[in-house]
Amino acid sequence: MSRIAAxxxxxxxQGRGALIPYLEAYDPDWDTSxxxxxxxxAAGADLIEIGMPFSDPSAxxxxxxxxxxxxxxxxxxxxGVLDMVTxxxxxxxxxxxxxMGYLNPVESYGYERFCRDxxxxxxxxxxxxxxxxxxxxxxxxFAKANxxxxxxxVAPTTSDERLPxxxxxxxxxxxxxxxxxITGTRSATTHDLEAAIPRLRKVTKxxxxxxxxxxxxxxxxxxSSIADGAVVASALLSTLxxxxxxxxxxxxxTLPRVLAQIEDLAKAVRSADGKxx
Amino acid sequence: MADPKEHGxxxxxxxxxxxxxxxxxxFGGRHGGRFVAExxxxxILELDEAYKVAKADxxxxxxxxxxxKDYVGRPSPLWFAQRMTEELGGAKIFLKRExxxxxxxxxxxxxxxxxxxxxxxxxxxxxxxxxxGQHGVATATVCALFGLKxxxxxxxxxxxxQKPNVFRMRLLGAEVVPVTSGxxxxxxxxxxxxxxxxxxxxxxxxxxxxxxxxxxxxxxVRDFQSVIGTETKAQMKAAEGRLPDVVVAAIGGGSNAMGIxxxxxxxxxxxxxxxxxxxxxxxxxxxxxxxxxxxxxxxxGNRTYLLQNADGQIEEAHSISAGLDYxxxxxxxxxLHDIGRAEYVGIxxxxxxxxxxxxTRMEGIIPALESAHAVAYAAKIAPTLSKDTLLVVNxxxxxxxxIFTVAEHLGVKL
Ligand SMILES: Cc1ncc(COP(=O)(O)O)c(C=O)c1O
Numbered sequence: 078m079s080r081i082a083a084x085x086x087x088x089x090x091q092g093r094g095a096l097i098p099y100l101e102a103y104d105p106d107w108d109t110s111x112x113x114x115x116x117x118x119a120a121g122a123d124l125i126e127i128g129m130p131f132s133d134p135s136a137x138x139x140x141x142x143x144x145x146x147x148x149x150x151x152x153x154x155x156x157g158v159l160d161m162v163t164x165x166x167x168x169x170x171x172x173x174x175x176x177m178g179y180l181n182p183v184e185s186y187g188y189e190r191f192c193r194d195x196x197x198x199x200x201x202x203x204x205x206x207x208x209x210x211x212x213x214x215x216x217x218x219f220a221k222a223n224x225x226x227x228x229x230x231v232a233p234t235t236s237d238e239r240l241p242x243x244x245x246x247x248x249x250x251x252x253x254x255x256x257x258x259i260t261g262t263r264s265a266t267t268h269d270l271e272a273a274i275p276r277l278r279k280v281t282k283x284x285x286x287x288x289x290x291x292x293x294x295x296x297x298x299x300x301s302s303i304a305d306g307a308v309v310a311s312a313l314l315s316t317l318x319x320x321x322x323x324x325x326x327x328x329x330x331t332l333p334r335v336l337a338q339i340e341d342l343a344k345a346v347r348s349a350d351g352k353x354x
Numbered sequence: 355m356a357d358p359k360e361h362g363x364x365x366x367x368x369x370x371x372x373x374x375x376x377x378x379x380x381f382g383g384r385h386g387g388r389f390v391a392e393x394x395x396x397x398i399l400e401l402d403e404a405y406k407v408a409k410a411d412x413x414x415x416x417x418x419x420x421x422x423k424d425y426v427g428r429p430s431p432l433w434f435a436q437r438m439t440e441e442l443g444g445a446k447i448f449l450k451r452e453x454x455x456x457x458x459x460x461x462x463x464x465x466x467x468x469x470x471x472x473x474x475x476x477x478x479x480x481x482x483x484x485x486x487g488q489h490g491v492a493t494a495t496v497c498a499l500f501g502l503k504x505x506x507x508x509x510x511x512x513x514x515x516q517k518p519n520v521f522r523m524r525l526l527g528a529e530v531v532p533v534t535s536g537x538x539x540x541x542x543x544x545x546x547x548x549x550x551x552x553x554x555x556x557x558x559x560x561x562x563x564x565x566x567x568x569x570x571x572x573x574x575v576r577d578f579q580s581v582i583g584t585e586t587k588a589q590m591k592a593a594e595g596r597l598p599d600v601v602v603a604a605i606g607g608g609s610n611a612m613g614i615x616x617x618x619x620x621x622x623x624x625x626x627x628x629x630x631x632x633x634x635x636x637x638x639x640x641x642x643x644x645x646x647x648x649x650x651x652x653x654x655g656n657r658t659y660l661l662q663n664a665d666g667q668i669e670e671a672h673s674i675s676a677g678l679d680y681x682x683x684x685x686x687x688x689x690l691h692d693i694g695r696a697e698y699v700g701i702x703x704x705x706x707x708x709x710x711x712x713x714t715r716m717e718g719i720i721p722a723l724e725s726a727h728a729v730a731y732a733a734k735i736a737p738t739l740s741k742d743t744l745l746v747v748n749x750x751x752x753x754x755x756x757i758f759t760v761a762e763h764l765g766v767k768l
Contacts, residue, residue, distance in 0.1 A: 132536070132667040133653060135545040136391045136552065142535060154665045180389060180652045185666025207389045207652065211378060232393035234555060239396060257393055258553035 080173040085284040094301030095123035096346045099310035102158040103148035109327040120336045121343020129178030138261035140311040159198040166199035175202040196223035202249045204228045210246040250284040261311030264290035294345030302349040371619040379569020385685035388568040432589035438716045445739035449749045459751030460610040461492040467578035469496040477559035479503040483547040485540035486677030487519025489563030494528035504528040507546040510538035537670040564607025565684030568655030579613025600625045603748035604727040608684035610750035631673035632700030642671035644683040645698040658685040674703035675723035701727040722751030
């Protein structure tokens with residue numbers, strides 16, 4: 078069983094959903110982001126999403142844009158992101174790692190080579206924002222051959238007619254983009270989510286994680302109990318940005334504050350009720 | 355990129371070069387496509403459907419023709435540039451006068467088509483990206499004409515160097531939003547316009563100004579712009595009794611070039627030349643020559659030649675001309691380059707500035723800096739061509755918007 082499937086299965090047995098925090102690789106530098114990555118599981122991360130910085134993140138709001146800019150300024154490359162994962166895997170062989178980013182750096186690296194290198198680094202899944210199922214044939218065979226899950230995004234705009242098509246290409250889990258908009262701008266209501274998730278359940282048996290607009294412990298608890306997991310990105314990156322000095326460098330506060338926020342989120346997710354065992 | 359053959363070059367159904375793209379929006383099976391987030395995907399599919407229906411509807415064509423004639427002012431003349439021809443002493447040079455269109459450039463041809471489509475689709479709010487501001491002005495103009503809300507994203511650098519157009523857009527009732535991310539040019543404006551669209555899908559139509567973006571934009575914008583080439587063909591037949599030998603056009607995203615090239619794609623005797631902005635020089639590292647100095651990659655919804663570094667990060671383009679200052683190019687041009695049907699060359703900032711003045715003095719026509727790139731290349735090759743060679747330059751826009759930039763380069767204070 079893949080790390081992703083094993084983790085969701087174990088959490089389901091505990092009767093709770095997953096907390097999936099996001100970090101931008103190299104933000105604000107390679108060492109700090111690796112240290113953050115290493116400490117995330119102990120702080121309560123069940124799965125981890127690592128953002129691969131891109132020059133033109135057209136689906137992201139100002140917070141992730143700024144994080145990507147800091148990462149690129151610190152010299153981010155895909156090879157360097159994979160090195161982070163290799164390093165992380167020396168201490169943790171269970172927490173699933175999902176890389177999230179845009180297609181061009183991956184196309185530039187080479188699809189086959191990227192899938193091979195990502196798998197051997199210990200990556201479990203890929204989310205490529207601008208690769209809809211219509212175009213996925215460039216990547217899918219290599220992902221499959223290397224047992225990497227391609228995590229599909231489903232949006233409120235994805236119609237009932239389109240859902241089976243999108244989900245027939247999914248593996249690992251399904252990422253429900255809970256708002257129509259860019260990251261870090263607004264949040265879905267509980268009402269919206271309670272209507273949306275059953276619509277997906279009818280079409281897929283895969284676990285569902287909710288992302289875009291999950292910021293507070295309360296929202297994370299809610300999302301992870303309505304679905305099977307909650308992705309928190311912009312809220313953590315804003316905190317990280319606040320701790321940087323005026324030259325944009327990490328300070329003594331950077332890791333403790335981001336990790337404390339993850340602990341608060343984890344506490345809320347773990348005490349959320351409403352999930353059947 | 356994997357071997358292009360894998361992506362089914364077999365999608366070409368006949369020998370005509372005018373049957374691209376395929377159903378997936380791929381040109382030659384490789385360039386183009388629909389690389390957008392899932393949130394936008396259903397909208398792109400809806401647009402594709404709506405455009406297909408409109409294209410097949412004679413009433414749509416009739417409505418568009420009406421506006422093209424009485425509002426845009428088409429057809430635009432094909433002007434025999436006699437003094438320029440004599441001065442250069444070679445090919446017979448003709449200027450396709452797109453600068454005479456309402457709002458001063460070819461941009462309105464496409465905008466007119468898309469705004470009628472947006473109205474059919476029931477959209478009430480229009481967002482667009484703009485570089486030189488010509489597309490922004492054209493969009494703001496039709497929004498005024500039809501009473502629609504209009505938001506224009508424009509890089510902060512471009513807002514600064516194209517002030518007259520910013521003022522025009524505001525006069526027309528548009529909201530102009532300066533974009534400060536990146537270098538504050540067209541690429542950044544495009545990112546921001548896409549972000550706006552994704553957040554406002556219910557009422558918003560994204561009106562892309564060039565032959566780039568996800569399918570169906572590259573094909574649709576080309577179709578709307580191909581009125582330029584269709585007219586040129588008929589006008590040259592009337593004037594000279596035959597096809598032109600050479601057609602030259604400037605390439606930003608490539609819409610004025612695709613518009614004049616497309617009707618000639620199957621006329622193999624016609625040389626098609628796209629002029630990219632070489633900026634400080636093709637090898638200076640400061641260019642906007644995506645085809646000549648880029649490699650294929652994915653940005654803004656399509657695969658095409660892009661200026662990018664070894665890690666696939668997109669690089670900033672550089673050109674004196676805001677309308678050419680873009681690190682990508684429409685995917686159909688990438689394909690025409692790959693198959694060798696069109697040639698792509700570079701003209702530097704300084705060459706364009708010289709041509710700007712040359713065209714103005716010789717013909718009494720102040721060209722846009724974008725169009726001056728095409729004039730510059732035509733002036734370069736004309737003397738090497740025989741006197742019976744018929745050469746058409748697409749004069750895509752007028753240069754009034756550029757007088758401040760040009761004055762500054764000439765050391766004149768306005
Ligand atoms: C007058 C003029 N010509 C050319 C261009 C370049 O665009 P395209 O290559 O799409 O024709 C612009 C863009 O702003 C323009 O204003």
